[in-house]
Amino acid sequence: MKKLLTLAVAAFAFTAISTAADADMQKVRIGTEGAYPPFNSIDESGNLVGFDIDIANALCAAANFECEFVVQDWDGIIDGLTTNKYDAIIASMSITEKRMEVVDFTEKYYNTPAKFIANKGTDLDFTEGTGLEGAKVGVQGATIHEDFVRMTWPGAEVVTYATQDEANADLVSGRVDLVMADSVALDFGFLQTDAGACCEFVGADYNDPAIHGEGAGIAIRKGEADLQAALDAALVQILSDGTYKAINDEYFNYNVYGEDLPAM
Amino acid sequence: MNEVTFCKLYGNIPLPQLQGYGWVFCEGLTTTLIVGVSCIPFVILLGLLGAWGKLSGNRVARIVAGAYTTVVRGVPELVLILLTYYGITLILQKTLTAIMGEQVLIDIDRFTAGTITLGLIYGAFATEVFRGAYLAVDRGQIEAAKAYGMNRHVAFVRVVMPQMLRFALPGLGNVWLVLIKATALMSVIQLPELMRMTDIAARAVRMPFTFYFAASLLYLSITIVSIWLLHRGERWASRGVRRA
8 A cells, every 4th residue: 555644734733643554454434425325324323324334344344444434424525535534435426537537436336227206197208308398307416417417308407406305305396397316316215205105217217328427436535556456356255255245135126236246 | 423422312302203313413513512612712813813904004914904804705605614624635735745755645623624714704704893893982082091191002901992892792793693504514524513413314314394493493592592692791891881
């Protein structure tokens, strides 16, 4: 691992405190959002729970890392990584070209399609390019879903929200006609809840690699090839030894990896 | 966040509607109040310095103080918070990495960064409050103090300050009320204040209305208590002044 000199700045004074020592067990701090069920959220005792968290713990066990979670608001989650508040982001972050200008990613650890939801009985023309003329589409701002809707349906009116729940709430109240997001997030986070009784999936599965990317990966600071390699190796290991499948089946009744899991 | 805290033991609101998340309010409120109160010394210090600069005969001091209040009041709080916490860190990292030839990672403490940034922002507003308060003190008072043989410092401490305080308190109270609400922006730098804690719970149980409503009541109660204290403070500062 590249030798990292850690400096702490308290108030305006610079104080050098420590040089990362190569202990037996490498310490890795993992940044996550804690507000994106069922991938990562905080339960009533304050514990981080969800698919991302279980995958993160499995990866840390496989790579023999001592892991510690840092909970960070989605706004600023990449800034927190680049400024060393943590070493990796495991928070269902899609691997995109834009983000890769700033951070490096491991291979994907899941890839689910994007889908629309609408109030039951909604009938719209989803023809790419010309469809959804004048339709109001709610998306979480600064996500691939926002980019995708803007590019694919120029006639649609895009309404952006800070969180997915706000977009969903506005769908229920009729302020938007459609909401687009990751299928699993919509399914678990909304359709399967009481609030989601109004609504259903509409339209096709969308998985345009140019926009939706390769799926969700683990973001790390640029140039940390050793950490990247260790996480990638750990990922291969949990995919092939059945750990991944066990976690997958605990949360979903279908495979979220996006391709067939390797034979055990 | 899973450690056993005072709030989880004693600060849990056991309403069934909150589904076991009653402790988030206590946790968040504590952080919000600590951040808010820690800002006050910065705000007052910067406000006094800024007012001194603006009223000073020194041209440089006037320009610096003028630039400070203009820039800080003109840029949104969120931008300034992100700039201090992430921007300054990144600039330092890049500069030091370039100088030292190996990758340097800087860690600014989030509480320190947040407190300083909010102090810096509201110090600019306090500058105007103190400037106005100073100008509101009757010039004749200073002349009288001089006639008694007090030098400038003694006159300021004994005559101007007590009267300034009376004029400044309502304005400072206003700054405090706005500052408390601005602490809600600190969640972008990992400080789990009231708004962020509420958000976490609201999204976990998908009951935004219940949780945000409870949080708004808490913000409101901070305001009500503050207004009461300020009112008493104003009465104290106006003792000896005949009420119309």
